[in-house]
Amino acid sequence: MSETLFDAAGDEAAKGQEPLAVRMRPRTLDEVVGQGHLLGEGSPLRRLVEDDAPMSVFLWGPPGTGKTTLATVVSRVTKRRFVELSAVNAGVKDVRAVVDEAKRRMGMNGTRTLLFVDEVHRFNKTQQDALLPAVENRWVSFIGATTENPFFSVVSPLLSRSLLLSLESLDDTDVRTLVDRALTDERGLDGRYTLTEEGADHLVRLAGGDGRRSLTYLEAAALVSGPPVARQQPSTDASGAVVPSAREAVRITADHVERAVDRHAVRYDRSGDQHYDVISAFIKSMRGSDADAALHYLARMVEAGEDPRFIARRLIVHASEDVGMADPSALQTAIAAAHAVELIGMPEARINLAQAVIHISLAPKSNAVIAAIDEAMADVRAGRAGPVPAHLRDAHYKGAADLGHGKGYRYAHDYPGGVAPQRHAPDGLTDREYYRPTQHGTERRLTEVLNKIKGVLRGGGN
Template identity: 40%
Template sequence: MDLFDLNQTTDHQPLAERMRPQTLDQYFGQSHILGQGKVLRKIIETDKVTSMILQGPPSSGKTSLAYIISQSTKADFVRLNAVSLTVAELRETIQTARDNQKMYGKKTIVMIDEIHAMKSNVQMALLPSVEEGIITLIGLTTESIAHDLIPPLVSRCRTFTLKALDYNDLKEIILRALQSDKGLANKFVMTDEALEYLVDICNGDVRSAFNALEMAAFSLYEGNVIELQHIREAYDSRVNSITTSDFYDIVSAFCKSLRGSQTDSALYWLARMLDSGVDPLYIVRRLVVHSSEDVGMANPNALQIAIAAQQTVEFVGMPEGRLALAHATVYICESPKSNSVYKGLAKAFEMVRNHRAYPVPENIRDSSKSYVNPIDNPNSKMQYLPPEIENQRFYFPQNSGTEAKIFARHQEREKKE
């Protein structure tokens, strides 16, 4: 038995379950997809639900929306969980749906929770029945659809992206929980300071807010006033977990902050990643990349600092290793920038891939007898590039940091030529 089997709530259920909306009118947020006149609202109200994927952060209302659909549809509603789902179990569900469709003309909606965890072979087994309309799929995921689901399955479903609840929605939901007979039934009051803190600290996670509210309420020894310290005690730490989708966005923000020399921003995103359990070696790999890609010849020491951070993380471990990550982050941000190395290599790759493989000039081949060491003979003339591209330039130094000296030397050489 699960929440889809229950028609009424009990005091034994957590506050989050007791307050779960029963209808669309009780559902908060997601007006961009559920507002009056929106497609998703229409197909739910008219019981014309088609295969869809509900993607969004934790506690944004995916499961509640699926529950509302289960209560309003005349179709058979089957709930599965991708974590434990096998091909055999899925085929049995599909066969039952096929029989019901043939014998009774009845539609079957299959909701798959955590669909991102479904193995690719199970996704492939699901594909034909979705395509044929044997089942209507509702997939729920907190993760990135692009990275975790096979494209053919995604293409056969409409994707609806749910957003984290905003400040006003969260505040209204918490107040309703305090007042509702299904919630705390006006047995407790909450100070404005505690309410503001709870709305902020839950980070859009309603379930987390409800858990903290209930814990704070029932931990009172006397009185019925929930104050700031009660909420603080109920929270061990701010909720900063990262889904796959958030992960790529936060990594992108970190990388762009490094490139843009935004030290404070880079440190913030670094702290977000570390606090959420991102592998520090993954972070340091990004630092190593940016030390060459964005700083490059403007400050060659940046690469050494990044490699030192990598060695520190491996040698010292965490949490002390995070200081080395911050050290490298600040150094890269505050360094002058040059992407001439990145551009030079890109131009060389473009030449290699778009032209035939030119032979190595004879005077620099491994077996060459005409090679002259330019260090001992600075005025010697050697052929280093194939004759067909001997005038091609790939590296253009930028007038930045240490590379400014190379830039000046190249400028002087060009004047002489």
């Protein structure tokens, strides 16, 4: 258990001894990067802070999105006594001790306590139940941080008494803002280091939306790059005091980041040539039935931080364009992978994407579907779009029968095999054949089916 009463002296004493991510924690809500949906004017969290009201809040989100930061900022802003427990090593005895002390202080001098429980989903039911009286009677203001869905990991009575706020992964712009601030802020690297553009891109990609990770990696890369070099010898001023020498800022490169994190920088520009070259090779590898090559290009895109939804969309397209009716289940697999991306996100969804890539790569190939629709559209664009045959026109409205609409229509279900001998195409297009099955996979069987159907249809007289 840790207890903190924030003051300037305490902050100054700890300065420089803590990890960069801790030193750079925001001091006010306005310094928090990301989570605009929670911190905008009039938002619940801002109102709770600005009104200094008692609160019980669950902060739910991925690692490094600011859960601990928000709890700390709330405590600073509201001047509450801040007590932090980790559900990893705290028990019921610890919870009750915090609550008893909070009640005592409130009774003695009106001091209010903010209890922050990190990894609260690790508390069992008994431990969570121990919090209920304190939350219900507002002996403490409670903030619980969790990376797990609270609806499955938190007891209903505690959840129903609390406000649930969902945090989102930081986007690339947010992470870059954190990194740039840490490079220049006196609490951070204080201008002693600069970061090359390629180094910044690699760092942002490795962070994966995790702000704490980005600063941890930046600090490690700074250590790898070495200390700033003095540009001149120290001197003394008129009183004889030593004047520190100016130092040349050290450039942190992508190579420094690679060495610090032991992750190779993937040369991949999501808006440049690499993007188009890699996705082209990815598609052509699946079309060429080379699953290993396709997986390699998938890995390059995933490692480079390509939007997984973009990858999923390409899989859906090519399940029809390159496989089509030769294996209709390929489209189902691609759509399922896209749903997995939305439901569970990365990095787990990489497995679902890989499954779809392998399925499409190894499936029998046919471009008959895309050839069919493109030929049909070409005819329409060329003006080959005759009137709908009278027997197929809508006959449900009053007066339709007088126009001959529906006359002679043959109901397919009344005929053997569910196929009626009649014409469906407009005049001038009765002999057009758009869909021409290959002899690959399922389409081998479809060729025979299609020929039988055409034989029946062409026997129709209307």
